[in-house]
Amino acid sequence: MNTIRLKAFAKINLGLDVVRKREDGYHEVRMIMQTIGLYDKLTINRCNHTGVIVKTNLHYLPTDDNNLCYKAAALIKKEYNINQGVSILLEKKIPVAAGMAGGSTDAAATLFGLSRLFDLKLSREKLMELGLKLGADVPYCIMRGTALSEGIGEVLTPLPHFPACHVLIVKPSINVSTKYVYEHLKLNETINHPNIDGIIKGIEQNNLYTAISDFGNILETVTMKDYPIIGTIKEKMLEYGALVSLMSGSGPTVFGLFDDLKAAEKAFYQFKISELSKQVFLTNLYHPVY
Ligand code: ATP
Helix, strand or coil: CCEEEEEEEEEEEEEEEEEEECCCCCEEEEEEEEEEEEEEEEEEEECCCCCEEEEECCCCCCCCCCCHHHHHHHHHHHHCCCCCCEEEEEECCCCCCCCCCHHHHHHHHHHHHHHHHCCCCCCHHHHHHHHHCCCCCHHHHHHCCEEEEECCCCEEEECCCCCCCEEEEEECCCCCCHHHHHHCCCCCCCCCCCCHHHHHHHHHCCCHHHHHCCCEECCHHHHHHHCCHHHHHHHHHHHCCCCEEEECCCCCCEEEEECCHHHHHHHHHHHHCCCCCCEEEEEEECCCCC
16 A cells, blocks of 8 residues: 545544643543544655655644654654655644644544554554654544543543534634643632533433533633633524534634534524634534444
């Protein structure tokens, strides 16, 4: 095989809690992760040279060893003594620095792609182990689907599929650094922790309405305070008929879940013409088939 084409799917957080800050500076989290049908496209080719070449449609993304696709390919080449080079064409659609694990999912797809391209036959567990060296969310991006993520993001428990619904994604024109948000999170007694176990119960009962009643993201206390536009988008989303709306990850992306496709489509067009949004997508949940 000389070429492989892959889709790297984005995630949203249906619930995000930070349990504590560890001595080493990392935050221990409890998050409900969900893959959605929005994806980047990757085309990976074997090449005649020995290095890694990354090309992308977004001129402001790094293409050197700061790009997560590059890092993932270099890691596989080093671990398995592969001399032959690869070129990676990355067509980005997932909003960047938006709380949707865009870079992590590209890294996950690259690990998987090189394993296939060079016939390494790496198990999902091995790919997840390698992925953790690249970032806390990369193991989840290899696993995908509905899952509970704990530890720093690497302790993963698959959950039953979240009940079917339509997902509206709205990214405002601000960019938010994940590092900044975690650094400014104040875990005092007054902070409201989302009920992650309540969400899990709703998922286990396959009840969309029970599950969404406990949705929450503790990082909203930082990002929404700094950027009130996030609160405005959430309110608008509900006004347009979303059952629930929440910031994903460290933001600034807001998602809304709809049980009514017509209402979701109408909301999509409203946001398309609104100054509140820079990017808008209407999609569904995604569940991998193993
Ligand atoms: P998370 O949800 O995991 O916090 P994020 O959505 O906040 O991720 P990313 O889109 O992964 O953030 O990008 C964060 C930074 O990583 C960007 O500023 C970008 O320069 C860099 N980066 C490196 N490789 C990639 C990539 N393949 N795709 C997107 N960003 C990348």
